[in-house]
Amino acid sequence: MRYRIEEHLYRCSLFIISLLASGLLLTLLLAWPSCTAAQVRGATLLEVKGAIGPAISDYLQNGLKKSEKLGAAVVIIRLDTPGGLDHSMRDIIRAILASPIPVITYVAPDGARAASAGTYILYASHVAAMAPATNLGAATPVRVGGAPSDPGKNEEKKDRQQKDDMPADAMERKIINDASAYIKALADRHGRNSDWAVKAVRESVSLSAGEALAIDVIDIVATDLADLLSQADGREVRMDSGVKRLDTRDLTVTPIEQTWRTKLLSVVTDPNIAYLLVLLGIFGLMYELGNPGLFLPGVAGSISLLLALYAFQVLPVNYSGLALILLGILLMIGEAFMPSFGILGFGGIIAFVIGSIILMDDEELRISLPIIVATTAASAMLLIFIIGRFLMLRKKSVGTGAEAMIGMTGEAIDDFTGEGRIWLSGESWLAQCKDKVIKGEKVKVTAKDGLSLTVEKLKEDM
Structure with a gap:
């Protein structure tokens, strides 16, 4: 008996070990294609269309991490945005600057823009590129959480601001100065036109793609992704680890789609x-x-x-x-x-x-x-x-409890004067009435005291 139990346990152990080994082997086989894919040279593409917010920030940060796992040579952010939230923009910029993979931000397709927060992201990227019929700029930050202001006062404030070249309000001065210093630091990091960057913040100016290329605000004007990768090839970019030369010719571009979590965040926000x-x-x-x-x-x-x-x-x-x-x-x-x-x-x-x-x-x-x-x-x-x-x-009248019984109609079980019993809702109740009640006569409940009811005879309509 003991031998059979031991044999049974031995077979169960072998089965479990075989099952675990099979699972491990299957996992390795499933992981093998992805490991192989990670060794293939390519570029990943992240699409940003719409206002910059928590959902876009989450998507880009996760996209940069996934690109690193895939071993991508470069990350391309195809951008079309009117602007967005400051803290989301700064999260994106921190992720770009810390990325071990060069990031190319490409304002496209034709008709797209990189306004406000998009301008900062473009300046933070290792390579800034635009399609021909696109624009950037208008990077003045908007104060959040204030009450609506008087249009007349706004005009006076603009006049003073144009004369003094400084915002009239102290809080606005703080915000503008902080944003100016921030975008200037980004421009200096990648050797781009910092004077125009500050002007975009202080005066909300904008530029077309051709104008931006002419004054060194961007690096490339490209008609499509193939043209972009061709022009980016051989460029030197500044990374945290030092200067890196790009090798982007003939790279395969792999789009990274938004996850369900990002889509949910995008809807909710x-x-x-x-x-x-x-x-x-x-x-x-x-x-x-x-x-x-x-x-x-x-x-x-x-x-x-x-x-x-x-x-x-x-x-x-x-x-x-x-x-x-x-x-x-x-x-x-x-x-x-x-x-x-x-x-x-x-x-x-x-x-x-x-x-x-x-x-x-x-x-x-x-x-x-x-x-x-x-x-x-x-x-x-x-x-x-x-x-x-x-x-x-x-x-609405009360439907339960003692109060619900007031006004209900019952029927006398026997003749009585003073005290007797009546039928009420299928139950026999002790009732008191000041008038004589005849068996079968209808009575109306007027009060309730414990298990005793006070009733009165129903008056017949004349």
């Missing part, structure tokens, strides 16, 4: 989506409060609100605008509870619209006007519906 999420969150929670026990509106609302709060954390949100949106919702709720002949409701709609318009500080990240109009109308109707549900629940 879109200003229009974030705006809809915060409204969905508020209304979902309100509907759950008006209809307890449904769970779905409350769960969906909570998730939406948390996603919106995450998006607002990384977007240039004007908190005055967010406060106006909340005030508008509260005023519309107040109109339902305290009718003011439309004053509260109309004021709430105005506050909601203004808050939605100024919610984002960056002009490139403004909420779409059709979305604002549609959500304002839908919000007003939905709030009226939700508040109506609240009022209906408040007016």
Whole structure:
């Protein structure tokens, strides 16, 4: 018996060892093609189209790491952006400067631009290239989180700024000076035109591709990727490890697609989506409060609100605008509870619209006007519906407990005067009545004291 047990354990051990060995062998076989691919000379391509934000930053940083694992000779960032968030831009630039692989930023296709944050990224790259019909510049940073300013004061400030060649506001001076020093350092690192870089920050000037090449702002004007790699071949670039000569002729270009995580981040941090999420969150929670026990509106609302709060954390949100949106919702709720002949409701709609318009500080990240109009109308109707549900629940009679028995109709089991028993909802109850009650007569419950009911005879209609 013991021998059989030992033999069984021995066979099980062999089976497990064989299984592990087979798994290891299969893993090595599956990994072999990727190891072989890593030895093939090539270039990786990262596509950036749209505003620079957390999603793009995550995509580029992961793309640079993956390119290093693949053993790419160079990384090409094909760029078309109106600008974006400062902290996301700086994360990208840090990743480019620290990359052991040369990074070529290529503003393309024709008609693309590298405005604002895109200009900084172009200056930070080891090789700066553009397609013929493209432009860069307008790199003046936008202050985040401020209240809307007076147009008249803005004109006076511009006049003073043109005379003094310096921003009139102290905070703006700090931001402009910091950005100027930052882009100048990037230009000096790669030997590009630092004077124009500072001018792009201080005066928001822009250049076409040909003009940029003529004054040494960029290195290459290329019609396509093949032309780009051909012109980049043999160039010397400055890396952290020292000067490196590029060998890019006839490289195979391999695109690196965005992962599902990057796509999700891109959707959530879109200003229009974030705006809809915060409204969905508020209304979902309100509907759950008006209809307890449904769970779905409350769960969906909570998730939406948390996603919106995450998006607002990384977007240039004007908190005055967010406060106006909340005030508008509260005023519309107040109109339902305290009718003011439309004053509260109309004021709430105005506050909601203004808050939605100024919610984002960056002009490139403004909420779409059709979305604002549609959500304002839908919000007003939905709030009226939700508040109506609240009022209906408040007016609805109690359906359970002792209070629910008041007003119910019962039937006398026997004749009685003073105290007797009645049938009520299929149960026998002790009842008291000041009048004489006949068997089978209908009575109405007027009060309840413990297990005893007080009833009165139903009056017959004449």
